[in-house]
Amino acid sequence: MAHFTKATSLHDWLNQRLAVDTLRRVLATEYWIPKNINFLWAMGMVLAITFGLLLISGIFLLMYYQPNVNLAFDSVNYTIMQEVGYGWLWRHVHGVAASVVFLIIYIHMFTGIYYGSYKKGREMIWLSGMLLFVAFSAEAFSGYMLPWGQMSYWAGMVITNLFAGGSLHADGLVEWIRGDYVPGQAFLNRFFMLHVLLIPLAILGLIGLHFGALRIPHVNNQDGEEIDFEAEAAKYKAGDKANSKVIAFVNDFMSKDMMVVGIYLIFFFYLVFYHYDFAMDPVNFDPANGLKTPAHIYPEWYFLWSYEILRPFSTDTGLIAFAFAQVIFFALPFLDKSPNAVPASRRGLFKYWFWAMLIDMIILTAMGKVPPEGSFSTIGLYAALTFIGLWIALPFITKFEKKV
Numbered sequence: 001m002a003h004f005t006k007a008t009s010l011h012d013w014l015n016q017r018l019a020v021d022t023l024r025r026v027l028a029t030e031y032w033i034p035k036n037i038n039f040l041w042a043m044g045m046v047l048a049i050t051f052g053l054l055l056i057s058g059i060f061l062l063m064y065y066q067p068n069v070n071l072a073f074d075s076v077n078y079t080i081m082q083e084v085g086y087g088w089l090w091r092h093v094h095g096v097a098a099s100v101v102f103l104i105i106y107i108h109m110f111t112g113i114y115y116g117s118y119k120k121g122r123e124m125i126w127l128s129g130m131l132l133f134v135a136f137s138a139e140a141f142s143g144y145m146l147p148w149g150q151m152s153y154w155a156g157m158v159i160t161n162l163f164a165g166g167s168l169h170a171d172g173l174v175e176w177i178r179g180d181y182v183p184g185q186a187f188l189n190r191f192f193m194l195h196v197l198l199i200p201l202a203i204l205g206l207i208g209l210h211f212g213a214l215r216i217p218h219v220n221n222q223d224g225e226e227i228d229f230e231a232e233a234a235k236y237k238a239g240d241k242a243n244s245k246v247i248a249f250v251n252d253f254m255s256k257d258m259m260v261v262g263i264y265l266i267f268f269f270y271l272v273f274y275h276y277d278f279a280m281d282p283v284n285f286d287p288a289n290g291l292k293t294p295a296h297i298y299p300e301w302y303f304l305w306s307y308e309i310l311r312p313f314s315t316d317t318g319l320i321a322f323a324f325a326q327v328i329f330f331a332l333p334f335l336d337k338s339p340n341a342v343p344a345s346r347r348g349l350f351k352y353w354f355w356a357m358l359i360d361m362i363i364l365t366a367m368g369k370v371p372p373e374g375s376f377s378t379i380g381l382y383a384a385l386t387f388i389g390l391w392i393a394l395p396f397i398t399k400f401e402k403k404v
Contacts, residue, residue, distance in 0.1 A: 026215070027215070027249075028248070028249055028250035029248050029249075029250055030233065030248065031215060031248065031249035031250075032218060032229050032232070032233050032236075032246040032247070032248065032249070033218075033219050033246060033247050033248070033249055033252070033253040034218075034219060034220075034221035034225070034227055034245060034246055034247075035221075035244075035245055035246060035247055036221045036222055036223050036225065036245070037219070037221055037222055038222055039256075039260050040107070040108075040111040041111075041219065042256065042257045042260035042261065043104055043107055043108040043111065044108065045254075045257040045258075045260070045261055046104050046260065046261055046264050047101065047104050047105065047108060048207070049261055049264075049265075050097050050100060050101045050104060050268075051101065051203070051207075053093055053094075053097045053268075054094060054097045054098065054101065055200070057090045057091075057093040057094040057097065058094055058196070060087075060090040061080060061087075061090055061091060061094055062196060064079050064080050064084055064087065065080070065146065066079075067146070067188055067189060067192040068185070068188070069148060069184060069185050069188055069288070072146065072147065072148035072188065073147060073148045073149060073287045073288065076091070076146070076147045076148075077147070077285065089272070092272045092273075092276040093272055095276060095279040095280055096268065096271045096272050096276055096279050097268070098140055098143060098279065099278070099279035099300065099301070099302070100268060100271065100279075101136065102136070102140070102301075102302035103302075105132075105133055105136060106302075108129075109129070109133070109329075110354075110358060112125075112126065112129070113332070113344070113354060113357075114343060114344045114354060115220055115221075115222060115224065115341075115342075115343055115344075116220065116224060116336075116340065116341035116342060116343070116344075116347075117219075117220040117341075118332055118333040118336075119333065119336065119338075119340075119341040120217070120341045121217045122213075122217050122220065122333075122341075123333040123334075124213040125210065125213045125214055125217070126332065126333050127330060127333070128206060128209045128210040128213050129210055130329055130330050131206050131209075132203065132206045132207065132210055133329075135199060135202050135203045135206055136203065137302075137303070138194070138199050139194075139195060139199045139200065139203065140300065140302070140303075141159065141299075141303075142191040142192075142194040142195040142199060143195045144156075144299075144300060145183075145187070145188065145191040145195075146188070146191065146192060146195060147284055148188065148287070148288045149281075149283070149284030149285060149286055149287060149288060150283050150284060150286040150287070150288055150289060150292070150294055151281050151283045151284040151294065151297070152284055152288060153183055153288035153289070153290065154293060154294055154297045155297060155298075155299055156183045156187065156191075157182065157183055158297055159299070160174050160177050160178055160183070161174060162310075162319065162322070163177060165319065166315040166316040166318075166319050167315070167316050177190075178190075182290055183288075183290075220341065222343065223342070223343070224340065224341045224342030224343060224346075224404075225245075227245050227246065229246060232244045232245045232246040233246055236248070281300075296371050298368060298369060299368075301365060301369070303368075304364065304365040304366075304367075304368030304369055305325075305361045305364035305365045305368060306322060306325045306326065306364075307368045308364040308365070308367045308368035308380050308383065308384060309321050309322055309324075309325045309364065309384045309387060309388075310322040311368070311372050311380060312372070312377065312380050312381035312384050313381075313384070321384060321388065324388060324391075325387065328391050332394075335391070335394045335395050335398075336350075336394060336395075336398050337395050337398045337399040337401075338350065338398040338399075338401040339401070339403050340401060340403065340404045342404050346404055347401060347404070348397075348401050348402070349397040349398075349401070350397065350398055350401065353390060353393070353394060353397060356386070356390055357387075357390050360383055360386045360387050360390065361387070363379065363383045364380070364383045364384065364387065367379055367380040367383060368380075
């Protein structure tokens, strides 16, 4: 009884100062989620779990990593992988999570596009999600520099050269980013700081913004149905849960989320123990050498589609196309003129646009991995033009779409 009284007193003390009951109600027990959703709505929780794995594994790696151009490669490939107990495990977890997180992001992104989750007052959900995508991309790129292998060095050289702006010749900007004429100690120091401090803080803040944006207009559902959340919540709280169209975020929706997360973690740790090599480029197991250029320089698989949009064109045109690809997804809520927020399968021409975009990005990804020669170069060019053309066509094919 004494323990119960102490716990109650502590709860009351915290509640008076932090409004913990109000927070629990607003963010959990009275945060209403539509019933008619499927497992794809769990991708947000899967992303949060994967980010947690990245943070934890990154902290363990940080204990032994040396951000020095003479020591970085050996600290990763010798010290962590061979001398530190279970160091190999933490590196595998970090490497696999850094790759798989983008697979989940793309699934999450295209789920939102398919179900129109960026429409009807949900624009901030989409925009904050795209800011998260940019932040995760910057985090992945900065992390790719840290092992200081051949692909780390040369991918850093190629990507930072983009900031010269082609014929603008903004070479001073490139040198400012690198801290030198070529990637070196200053370059490694800067990307180390970005990777372990600045970008993770930005990601945490954006996760808060994304979750907050979800709270106000509520989560979309797989039928695009307009739900009176107040009326349905009243049914739920009155005990008529069977006829209510909503469930509580905690514990109803969370239990469904955890089931999907459990299945995902089986897949994740299968990759960690048996197929971790897919997330580790063999070229990057050679130490960085500024005098030996790899035969074929390419980024990780999750950047290949935008890299392939850059390659087929001349320098200036390629940079414009590349910049277009980086920002155009932000404009989706404003380019889609349709009044409908229903699944793409019920949206006339948009359903063909959706599948054409998805297939085109897969083709761009495949072409970005191979040398730009012969038929590969031609396929890459047409895929890049198709990507640009699809976005230009979007406002026209949705403007006259009839209300479903």
